[in-house]
Amino acid sequence: MGFAAAATDSTTSPPRPGTDTETETDTVVQLPGIEVPSRPAHLSPSGASLYQQCPRRWKHRYVDRLPDPPGVAALAGTFAHRVLELLLQEPDQRRTVERAKELARVAWPEIATDDDFVALGLDETELREFRWRGWLAVEGLWAIEDPCTVSVDATEHDVQVLVGDVPFRGVVDRIDLTDDGRVITDYKSGRAPAERFAAGRLTQVMLYAAAVAATTGERPIRARLLYLGQKIVEIDVTDENLESAVGELEATWSSLTADCDRGVFEATTGPLCGWCPYVDRCPEGRAEVNERVDSGRLRLDAPAIELIARSA
Numbered sequence: 633m634g635f636a637a638a639a640t641d642s643t644t645s646p647p648r649p650g651t652d653t654e655t656e657t658d659t660v661v662q663l664p665g666i667e668v669p670s671r672p673a674h675l676s677p678s679g680a681s682l683y684q685q686c687p688r689r690w691k692h693r694y695v696d697r698l699p700d701p702p703g704v705a706a707l708a709g710t711f712a713h714r715v716l717e718l719l720l721q722e723p724d725q726r727r728t729v730e731r732a733k734e735l736a737r738v739a740w741p742e743i744a745t746d747d748d749f750v751a752l753g754l755d756e757t758e759l760r761e762f763r764w765r766g767w768l769a770v771e772g773l774w775a776i777e778d779p780c781t782v783s784v785d786a787t788e789h790d791v792q793v794l795v796g797d798v799p800f801r802g803v804v805d806r807i808d809l810t811d812d813g814r815v816i817t818d819y820k821s822g823r824a825p826a827e828r829f830a831a832g833r834l835t836q837v838m839l840y841a842a843a844v845a846a847t848t849g850e851r852p853i854r855a856r857l858l859y860l861g862q863k864i865v866e867i868d869v870t871d872e873n874l875e876s877a878v879g880e881l882e883a884t885w886s887s888l889t890a891d892c893d894r895g896v897f898e899a900t901t902g903p904l905c906g907w908c909p910y911v912d913r914c915p916e917g918r919a920e921v922n923e924r925v926d927s928g929r930l931r932l933d934a935p936a937i938e939l940i941a942r943s944a
């Protein structure tokens with residue numbers, strides 16, 4: 633049976649590319665009068681990735697629910713995702729560039745009225761650049777595949793299932809059907825990684841493959857990242873690499889739930905502190921950013937520098 637009937641109603645709220653729809657699902661509920669946060673109900677690939685990057689940052693995002701508003705690039709990606717979602721729901725021969733242009737006009741009011749987008753306060757020129765950026769990502773699909781030839785099983789598929797021993801939740805951009813089995817596809821509007829880093833980027837789609845396998849009882853045959861306008865990064869799904877991705881997820885879940893139980897979340901400092909929205913409340917991150925600035929190891933446009941200056 634296909635996924636189409638079970639897919640979420642995509643006409644209501646457009647999900648953000650690979651992250652933001654999932655992030656809400658990880659939110660921890662803290663009961664009144666209880667200081668130690670309870671465990672999250674689900675873990676998404678983006679939540680797992682954030683925890684692996686820095687447990688403290690994860691805590692601020694999901695336990696304290698502090699805002700981490702998306703920037704221009706992420707929102708342009710959201711717009712492109714929405715247009716491609718609508719396009720791939722069309723009959724295969726209607727998936728043309730012209731049709732995509734019409735659908736971009738349909739999707740535009742959704743993004744234009746989004747609170748995060750409005751908060752960007754773009755002027756006329758910036759608005760034009762934003763639309764152009766989003767459209768280039770949409771048009772970039774034709775540079776890497778012909779959407780008329782794709783047999784779609786589901787788009788924006790919300791999957792909630794136990795993966796290993798982890799309550800998993802994620803939104804899969806697209807599930808394709810081929811003669812040999814299902815293919816998990818995720819769009820990316822950012823820059824494609826260099827060859828040596830490509831394998832590390834596939835964890836998210838491998839987890840989606842594991843979730844789809846757990847739901848359907850059939851292992852997908854391939855997992856792909858479509859870097860729009862650039863290239864496809866893909867991997868054959870095997871029992872071995874599924875096991876490896878699930879093992880990593882279980883280890884993250886085990887560590888994360890232990891932190892929740894203890895109420896202690898370590899800070900993992902590094903170059904990404906320069907882009908952490910919570911640096912102004914993190915002494916270790918502050919020290920890291922200051923040290924990097926002093927030693928010339930941080931770009932001077934890193935947003936953390938201004939955040940620290942404002943909070944001083």
Ligand code: SF4
Pocket residue numbers: 686688689899900901902904905908909910911914916917918
């Ligand atoms: S500033 Fe750095 S160490 Fe602190 S929470 Fe953010 S990423 Fe983690």
